[in-house]
Amino acid sequence: MLILSCASKLRLLEGMLRRGLPDTLPVYGAVMHVNRGNPAGQEVLVDSWPEFKMVLTRPRREVAWDPSDYFTNLHTAFYRDEGACRALLGNSHAIDWDQAFQIQGLQDGVYENIRDIARARGLEMETYPYRPLLHPDPPAMPQYRPEKGLRLAPVSPAHALLLRDTWMFGENSWSLRYLSRLIRHFPSACLLDPEGTPISWSLTDPLAALTHGYTLPEHRGQHHARAVVGMLVAQLHAHGFPVYTRVLPHNEPSLHTLQCLGFHILPGVFHQLVDFDSQTCTVSISQD
Ligand SMILES: CC(C)(COP(=O)(O)OP(=O)(O)OC[C@H]1O[C@@H](n2cnc3c(N)ncnc32)[C@H](O)[C@@H]1OP(=O)(O)O)[C@@H](O)C(=O)NCCC(=O)NCCS
Numbered sequence: 564m565l566i567l568s569c570a571s572k573l574r575l576l577e578g579m580l581r582r583g584l585p586d587t588l589p590v591y592g593a594v595m596h597v598n599r600g601n602p603a604g605q606e607v608l609v610d611s612w613p614e615f616k617m618v619l620t621r622p623r624r625e626v627a628w629d630p631s632d633y634f635t636n637l638h639t640a641f642y643r644d645e646g647a648c649r650a651l652l653g654n655s656h657a658i659d660w661d662q663a664f665q666i667q668g669l670q671d672g673v674y675e676n677i678r679d680i681a682r683a684r685g686l687e688m689e690t691y692p693y694r695p696l697l698h699p700d701p702p703a704m705p706q707y708r709p710e711k712g713l714r715l716a717p718v719s720p721a722h723a724l725l726l727r728d729t730w731m732f733g734e735n736s737w738s739l740r741y742l743s744r745l746i747r748h749f750p751s752a753c754l755l756d757p758e759g760t761p762i763s764w765s766l767t768d769p770l771a772a773l774t775h776g777y778t779l780p781e782h783r784g785q786h787h788a789r790a791v792v793g794m795l796v797a798q799l800h801a802h803g804f805p806v807y808t809r810v811l812p813h814n815e816p817s818l819h820t821l822q823c824l825g826f827h828i829l830p831g832v833f834h835q836l837v838d839f840d841s842q843t844c845t846v847s848i849s850q851d
Pocket residue numbers: 763775776777778779782783784785786787788789809810811814815816817819820823850851
């Protein structure tokens with residue numbers, strides 16, 4: 564197991580992951596951010612180099628210091644060889660199994676591998692099967708202008724409280740800190756009313772995926788989310804990021820909005836496995 568810290572190796576890895584898209588998506592997005600200032604303080608592990616068979620991204624210890632914050636303690640996995648995947652994930656130096664954490668991956672088999680390794684440690688991880696969506700041609704996305712009196716802007720750190728209070732899982736000790744970090748460090752967009760209050764917004768995460776899309780209930784059904792997503796997608800595309808997200812299969816309004824904007828649902832499942840801090844969390848964790 565190696566921690567890749569050399570900038571040229573990390574750039575090489577980014578190129579190799581790009582050639583494996585879309586299976587490599589979450590890992591690729593994480594490595595792109597690592598190579599562009601590393602705002603989430605992630606590190607990249609491989610089983611071997613340069614002929615890697617397994618890549619794992621995880622936050623540095625000093626970033627994931629809160630043992631209950633499984634949103635910040637975010638890992639992604641991509642493998643070419645099941646044996647290498649199991650060996651790396653089973654290595655107690657790769658994942659701190661005593662801490663709440665989550666791991667995401669898109670390729671076939673990733674769910675079963677992680678689940679089995681967790682079970683061997685006596686852990687049953689919660690699993691969330693998302694539909695992966697990718698925009699094949701961001702410049703062709705239809706642009707929706709905001710209605711008169713409304714304006715588009717990045718989400719401001721001053722809006723973090725509103726985002727926390729409207730997030731179905733915002734009642735944790737860490738949720739405000741987590742959202743504030745996303746707002747400060749990653750591209751975001753919102754639609755502001757004439758008083759400067761957001762009525763619709765979307766963030767992106769350390770994997771460069773769109774996340775936390777939300778329109779206040781009294782403003783839904785007016786296509787506000789389309790203008791917000793349009794602004795955010797333009798930013799991501801301008802910086803060379805893939806434009807992708809994950810949505811729970813029953814979230815029809817969200818799937819409908821994204822497909823109207825030209826997103827394609829990819830085959831397969833975008834897996835999120837979560838090891839909750841069992842004392843604090845028993846409910847569903849995301850609105851995506
Ligand atoms: C998904 C969501 C962001 C869409 O925002 P929006 O600004 O209402 O988006 P739209 O106006 O384009 O509506 C999308 C679809 O929702 C449905 N819809 C219409 N009116 C609605 C209403 N009053 N309430 C809820 N859904 C409505 C319609 O199917 C609509 O599409 P259509 O107008 O083309 O038929 C919003 O429903 C929301 O905040 N949901 C809760 C959080 C969530 O699920 N986030 C998504 C994470 S991936």
